[in-house]
Amino acid sequence: MDTPERFAHLPDYAFPRLRALLDAHAPGGPVVHMSIGEPTHPTAPFVPEVLAAEVAGFGRYPANDGTPALLAAISGGGGGATLVAEVGPERLMALNGTREGLFNALLALCPETKRGRRPVVLIPNPFYQVYAVAALAAGAEPVYLPATRATGYLPDFGALSPDLLDRTAIAFVCSPANPQGAVASRGYLSDLLDLAERHDFRVFSDECYSEVWRDAPPPGLLEAGRAHDPERQVVFNSLSKRSNVPGLRSGFVAAGPGAIGPIRRLRAYAGAPLPDPLQAVAARLWQDEAHVEASRALYAEKYAIAARILGNVPGCRVPEAGFFLWLPVPDGEAAALKLWRETGVRVLPGAYLAREVDGFNPGAGYVRVAMVAGIEAFEQGLGALRRCLYG
Ligand SMILES: Cc1ncc(COP(=O)(O)O)c(C=O)c1O
Known part of the structure; x- marks a missing residue:
């Protein structure tokens, strides 16, 4: 049976594409997840209590x-x-x-x-x-x-x-x-x-x-x-x-x-x-703002770590906001694969987040690094990335 033509040219979603790129290869070190934008900082402490009190609402x-x-x-x-x-x-x-x-x-x-x-x-x-x-x-x-x-x-x-x-x-x-x-x-x-x-x-x-x-x-x-x-x-x-x-x-x-x-x-x-x-x-x-401020303070630590580790790499910017680093590399797919195979750090090729227009994919020369791991894992992962991709 036919499926709609209007979705026929959609590429596979970024994360299945990443799995297809990386998962046939063993990680070259302790795995650090920096590909998906899934925050891991604590949420507010009252969440379980509120949920338990409201459970009849299901x-x-x-x-x-x-x-x-x-x-x-x-x-x-x-x-x-x-x-x-x-x-x-x-x-x-x-x-x-x-x-x-x-x-x-x-x-x-x-x-x-x-x-x-x-x-x-x-x-x-x-x-x-x-x-x-x-x-x-x-x-x-x-x-x-x-x-x-x-x-x-x-x-x-x-x-x-x-x-x-x-x-x-x-x-x-x-x-x-x-x-x-x-x-x-x-x-x-x-x-x-x-x-x-x-x-x-x-x-x-x-x-x-x-x-x-x-x-x-x-x-x-x-x-x-x-x-x-x-x-x-x-x-x-x-x-x-x-x-x-x-x-x-x-x-x-x-x-x-x-x-x-x-x-x-x-x-x-x-x-x-x-x-x-x-x-x-x-x-x-x-x-509640307290948990938001606490989380922002953890991101501030990560921005500072990123500035220290990547500061002198040409083209690497610490973002003004958000929790992604958008790092220039010659080829994002090749860089993500090399990084995985040599260090176990998992990042997303920028091309998976962009579309090619007139032969140019504006994400192709980038990897996206999500600053979502805990502080220690983030610092270790970013250090490994720096040594592997920028020498
Ligand atoms: C730019 C942007 N918009 C929207 C979303 C969707 O977020 P949610 O559906 O969790 O609210 C995301 C999630 O990663 C995002 O990065």
Whole structure:
């Protein structure tokens, strides 16, 4: 039987590709996992207690939009720079992690045509992979924009042709960026919203790494967009990185009054709401900053270790925010394989996070290193990486 043509050219997901590249070979030393962005710092100590107290809630179908307690907790200020406090619960929806939310919100908001033509979805390249599959599922044309050293590791939206911008229905921005760790300034975000107003499109701002930063909290789209049309602004955030609970699957979307309705409606039919006991845990986590600050302090130690170990390697930057190092190498696949075989350190080839456009894959000359291991393992792994890849 046939399968849909629109997904026929999707590459395999990054992690099966990594297993295919590495797993036929024995690790050359103690295994250090630096490939997947799965945080391992402690979450808040109250999580088991809250979960135990709420366990009867598994006997009920969950609240689709989010329990009032969860939406109030989110809009109560958690999530720092995202400024959802000014948005209020009526413009929020709880998500089962942002990955599904990014996908479903795009399905809910991307029109079939724009000004009589197939709509375009603008995607930074490299990028978090669900953006592309959501665009394809909606029948839109994904257009990949280089987010390279030459563009400050963020897409240069201002350089796009007016015709392309007129066809655009949705533009993704990811700040702090996965994988490059770049942070969009308020001016950058506000210029993007100017373009969105001029050319009539929405901005989907993926802010999952907003709480993992080095010197200053990154600006969020809602903050940069105070003077702009709220209907253009669709913001996603998550507890996965903020609170070190990627398995809890809890995030949210904040959108304008006209956009949140269609997102809620689609998810009422086809979404997978977060079980009520997990919503109760999530509500507590959004209200607590102590565990977030403790985790940020551990990342600060890791930024310092990275600066010490890699500081004098040309092209190696310690990111402004987020927990990835994006390290230049001649060939990312060859480097990941060599590193695994010679040291047991596992990193991701940058090409797996990007698409080739006009013969150029902007991730091909990089490996992505997740700073998620414990401090000691991280230091040992990064030292081994330095010796193996940079001498
Ligand atoms: C940029 C980015 N967005 C979204 C997500 C999804 O996070 P979650 O579904 O756990 O909220 C991730 C996870 O790695 C990510 O890196």
